[in-house]
């Protein structure tokens with residue numbers, strides 16, 4: 001029986017082992033482990049990759065969102081509109097900034113924030129209380145920024161993109177992360193660009209916002225040991241930055257491999273009754289996840305597990321139904337599409353080191369079950 005994991009961070013290390021080991025050695029021997037030349041080098045390289053003016057490395061993707069919100073002036077009393085089918089980090093960060101999350105429904109094709117619902121919600125909320133939106137580019141598929149942006153701007157809202165799953169994804173010729181006032185990335189070990197530990201980044205084109213994030217990540221220090229504003233400790237360390245500099249060079253190649261795997265899945269499964277991922281024209285999907293839908297999802301998941309194939313559900317319970325949030329965030333209006341899709345979604349194995357034979361095996365195992 002095969003043993004095909006849903007994701008495999010170790011395989012990604014082994015694929016670049018010699019270079020990563022060398023980078024780790026360089027960082028170790030430098031004697032500087034926090035805010036040194038590896039981080040400043042990576043920040044410059046990552047900003048150039050995304051196509052923005054500034055990148056500020058922080059401890060993880062959750063902190064990236066929290067600090068971006070604070071830098072954007074979001075705080076107590078403010079509403080921040082996002083979605084319920086996301087990593088809990090998105091909503092946790094909004095509350096860490098002191099603001100109140102407002103969770104709205106998604107569009108069924110892209111699994112991302114529905115612009116019509118955003119407009120409705122902004123009409124419904126008390127005037128001038130909503131201060132920002134956090135669209136999530138879920139699964140590596142860009143959110144509908146061209147439609148969301150004019151709505152947010154008309155209401156005077158800041159836009160903070162959650163790019164934790166969308167490194168390299170594009171709308172037209174522009175990468176996700178270039179549309180918002182600020183955008184945030186995670187380098188958690190399973191993400192398209194991954195550290196060997198925690199890591200995150202805030203990007204922006206605005207020099208004042210960049211400076212504000214730099215202050216927030218280190219106690220508000222302009223000068224060492226003197227806090228000029230409130231700040232915390234959230235810095236991307238030198239070891240992780242050195243590793244990420246190696247992996248950044250292979251990000252496009254890794255995304256192309258994910259796209260090739262997705263194309264194989266599409267070709268093999270399009271005769272079945274499974275609902276496959278859809279990508280609108282002009283968008284570049286980077287397949288952080290390849291998510292199919294079936295009313296018989298649980299049976300399919302079981303069948304795959306019995307045949308040695310790992311799958312996951314991203315996410316099994318939407319935020320507004322989780323114990324920590326259910327009571328407090330009850331007044332969000334209907335989230336029907338979110339709830340209906342949650343019951344049907346299944347994330348198939350997808351990572352750059354997955355072999356063609358393994359992909360074929362997944363396809364055959366699904367076709368046997370589906371009678372395709």
Ligand SMILES: *Cc1c(COP(=O)(O)O)cnc(C)c1O
Pocket residue numbers: 060061062063086087089090136162164165186187188198199200
């Ligand atoms: C992973 C993730 C985060 C949080 O990133 P961490 O580095 O794990 O803190 C935030 N938002 C989304 C959509 C994510 O997938």
